[in-house]
Amino acid sequence: METGIPAQILEEADFLRKEIRRHEYLYYVCDAPEISDREFDRLMERLKRLEEENPALVRPDSPTQRVGGEPRAEFETFRHSAPLLSLDNCYSFQEVAEFDERVRKGLGPETEYSYLLELKIDGLSIALHYEKGQLVQAVTRGDGFQGEVVTANVRTIRSVPLQVARRGPEDSFSPPEWERFEVRGEIFMPRKEFARLNREREMEGESLFANPRNSAAGTLRTLNPKVVAHRGLDMFCYGLLVDGRPPFETQIQCMDWLHAFGFKINRESTLCRTLADVQAKAEEWEAARADLPYEVDGAVLKVNQVRLQERLGSTSKFPRWAIALKFQAHQVTTRLQDISVQVGRTGALTPVAELEPVRVCGTTVSRATLHNQDEIRRLDVRPGDFVVVEKGGDVIPKIVSVDLSLREGNPPEFAMPLFCPVCRSAVFRPEGEVVSRCVSQECPARIKGNLFHFASRRAMNVDGLGDALIDQLVDQGLVGDIGDLYLLSREKLIGLERMGPKSADNLLAEIEASKKSDFSRLLYGLGIRFVGERVAKVLAEHFGSMDRLSAASPGELEAIPEIGPRIADSVHFFFRQPQNQDLLVKLGQLGLRMESECSVRRLPRLPWKGLTFVLTGTLESLAREEAHAAIESLGGKASSAVSKKTSYLVAGKDPGSKLTKARQMGVTVLEEEPFLALLAEARAVAGPEETDPSPIPPYRG
Numbered sequence: 236m237e238t239g240i241p242a243q244i245l246e247e248a249d250f251l252r253k254e255i256r257r258h259e260y261l262y263y264v265c266d267a268p269e270i271s272d273r274e275f276d277r278l279m280e281r282l283k284r285l286e287e288e289n290p291a292l293v294r295p296d297s298p299t300q301r302v303g304g305e306p307r308a309e310f311e312t313f314r315h316s317a318p319l320l321s322l323d324n325c326y327s328f329q330e331v332a333e334f335d336e337r338v339r340k341g342l343g344p345e346t347e348y349s350y351l352l353e354l355k356i357d358g359l360s361i362a363l364h365y366e367k368g369q370l371v372q373a374v375t376r377g378d379g380f381q382g383e384v385v386t387a388n389v390r391t392i393r394s395v396p397l398q399v400a401r402r403g404p405e406d407s408f409s410p411p412e413w414e415r416f417e418v419r420g421e422i423f424m425p426r427k428e429f430a431r432l433n434r435e436r437e438m439e440g441e442s443l444f445a446n447p448r449n450s451a452a453g454t455l456r457t458l459n460p461k462v463v464a465h466r467g468l469d470m471f472c473y474g475l476l477v478d479g480r481p482p483f484e485t486q487i488q489c490m491d492w493l494h495a496f497g498f499k500i501n502r503e504s505t506l507c508r509t510l511a512d513v514q515a516k517a518e519e520w521e522a523a524r525a526d527l528p529y530e531v532d533g534a535v536l537k538v539n540q541v542r543l544q545e546r547l548g549s550t551s552k553f554p555r556w557a558i559a560l561k562f563q564a565h566q567v568t569t570r571l572q573d574i575s576v577q578v579g580r581t582g583a584l585t586p587v588a589e590l591e592p593v594r595v596c597g598t599t600v601s602r603a604t605l606h607n608q609d610e611i612r613r614l615d616v617r618p619g620d621f622v623v624v625e626k627g628g629d630v631i632p633k634i635v636s637v638d639l640s641l642r643e644g645n646p647p648e649f650a651m652p653l654f655c656p657v658c659r660s661a662v663f664r665p666e667g668e669v670v671s672r673c674v675s676q677e678c679p680a681r682i683k684g685n686l687f688h689f690a691s692r693r694a695m696n697v698d699g700l701g702d703a704l705i706d707q708l709v710d711q712g713l714v715g716d717i718g719d720l721y722l723l724s725r726e727k728l729i730g731l732e733r734m735g736p737k738s739a740d741n742l743l744a745e746i747e748a749s750k751k752s753d754f755s756r757l758l759y760g761l762g763i764r765f766v767g768e769r770v771a772k773v774l775a776e777h778f779g780s781m782d783r784l785s786a787a788s789p790g791e792l793e794a795i796p797e798i799g800p801r802i803a804d805s806v807h808f809f810f811r812q813p814q815n816q817d818l819l820v821k822l823g824q825l826g827l828r829m830e831s832e833c834s835v836r837r838l839p840r841l842p843w844k845g846l847t848f849v850l851t852g853t854l855e856s857l858a859r860e861e862a863h864a865a866i867e868s869l870g871g872k873a874s875s876a877v878s879k880k881t882s883y884l885v886a887g888k889d890p891g892s893k894l895t896k897a898r899q900m901g902v903t904v905l906e907e908e909p910f911l912a913l914l915a916e917a918r919a920v921a922g923p924e925e926t927d928p929s930p931i932p933p934y935r936g
Contacts, residue, residue: 252298296398315362324558341555350507356531359448359455362418367410370386370398380853400496416477420471420473422469423451429450455468524562531562536560537557543556544557552891565625569600614634620642621638658680660675694757695752718821750828752827757822763809765802843869846871848871848881852891
């Protein structure tokens with residue numbers, strides 16, 4: 236008896252938990268329900284009532300605990316037990332044969348092996364960690380070495396077991412044989428759930444989701460598990476690890492174990508002995524892909540034997556024992572009703588094809604970018620034409636050709652407008668460029684684009700400031716530039732559509748928190764042309780403050796490694812514009828960080844200044860990002876490509892082709908231990924951080 240709870244209640248609760256788990260498995264994993272939804276709901280309601288009346292009954296693995304708690308402020312990160320790598324792609328059976336030749340060469344001609352062929356589900360990878368049979372952590376792929384912890388969200392997915400046990404005769408259960416193990420798989424959004432969500436969003440006047448894969452990825456990163464639960468995600472499992480490696484001899488045995496212990500696997504997976512078997516099955520799947528209840532974009536070919544997988548190993552990016560065969564993009568024909576023009580944050584005018592709605596890869600497509608006037612001329616596409624549409628990578632709709640045999644008469648060619656379609660200002664096409672631009676800084680479309688970029692996750696990370704809200708803020712005159720975001724009040728926000736007191740408070744808190752963002756993030760968020768994240772970081776570290784950067788000449792800018800004449804001219808031009816100078820003064824007065832942390836805390840010496848490092852393979856003691864940060868903190872540059880400017884190549888475990896190239900070019904190669912010794916020596920030379928006695932004052936313009 237638990238804390239005085241009667242034995243009868245304990246027995247009933249235990250029965251309900253087992254029965255609900257059984258029906259969840261039958262419904263969500265086997266697609267073979269035994270009872271109606273209403274009967275299932277009655278079981279769940281009874282268990283909830285018992286737990287409410289007897290709080291001591293509540294356990295983490297109870298079916299009632301799939302959704303619980305308040306939304307989290309952020310996701311933690313977690314380092315994978317073994318790299319969760321993406322797959323190299325190929326696009327033809329000739330490339331599959333070349334992959335097989337590499338496998339045969341790597342294993343030796345006498346080695347016998349087989350392949351497991353799986354459908355490539357169009358979703359996102361996840362790693363589930365179990366201890367004593369209970370789900371304790373769920374982690375996204377991230378960069379392959381560490382990902383985000385999204386356990387609360389994954390618990391809402393009904394096909395994911397919270398408690399793992401093997402069902403035996405007469406409903407007996409046996410626990411897994413390992414105290415800790417990891418299950419890897421793909422989370423996806425079924426087509427019917429995607430259609431349901433878009434119907435709901437259309438009825439509520441919200442923008443529609445683009446495709447199931449992006450919808451699943453965005454849903455999993457939603458901070459509120461209750462929202463995730465409503466969106467109907469699902470999961471197929473394909474991998475099993477114990478202490479970082481598969482515990483069985485073959486991939487097939489791992490799949491059998493997963494199925495036996497209640498995990499959902501894709502039963503289409505097939506063992507193939509020859510390449511002819513692979514080709515026949517892949518062609519069969521590709522022909523029938525539109526009939527599947529989920530999106531697929533190819534097939535995955537894996538060496539079945541685990542010991543052979545380990546012999547083949549991996550590069551820094553891909554396993555050498557697996558490859559993804561991408562299916563051909565679906566193409567359909569539809570009518571081009573019109574060509575409209577959109578205006579972006581830099582003033583760029585982009586022609587957009589307005590299509591007669593058509594289904595492509597399970598989604599309805601009604602628009603596609605035409606890029607620029609030159610692309611329209613190349614295609615010779617005109618309003619009224621019948622055009623062939625496909626999804627690039629099964630995601631981005633694009634027009635690939637025009638069916639001229641169906642053209643009616645001689646419709647006029649499309650010409651870009653001479654005036655901005657939003658603000659009616661003059662349009663200018665710089666010499667040597669293919670893009671026409673609106674010249675007005677006050678153009679509402681440019682303001683909206685700047686706000687969206689400024690608030691994006693990689694810039695100032697203002698969560699909750701999306702397209703619909705930005706439209707309202709600009710259209711109602713509440714925001715005229717990014718500085719006005721920091722002047723918004725609760726009263727002004729509450730008057731907007733779909734903006735209650737709590738939502739207003741949350742947004743204001745996000746805006747206030749963004750003031751603490753690093754100077755380099757602010758610099759990137761300003762949207763200076765040609766200044767991406769990396770360039771913003773380089774400029775912030777070199778100049779240290781907005782004052783020093785704004786006073787720099789093109790020559791001073793161009794003297795910085797990685798800054799060429801195009802970037803230098805763009806940065807110099809930005810800081811010469813009076814409206815930009817006024818905006819920066821405003822941001823400084825509002826309390827945003829106009830100086831870099833390294834302008835106040837710095838190293839006395841930078842011993843690696845002028846040196847370029849390239850990393851390949853996996854370092855055991857440092858994550859790739861940590862190694863890059865260490866290199867840059869000592870004045871060095873962390874590059875991704877080997878060139879004549881490379882000073883050192885750092886080779887970790889399973890190095891890729893960069894190692895061969897570095898040796899051919901005579902670049903000094905450091906393994907992990909020599910690199911760490913060199914790093915320790917450089918840090919000793921650099922000395923400890925010290926405080927700058929004359930910190931840089933706020934931006935004055």
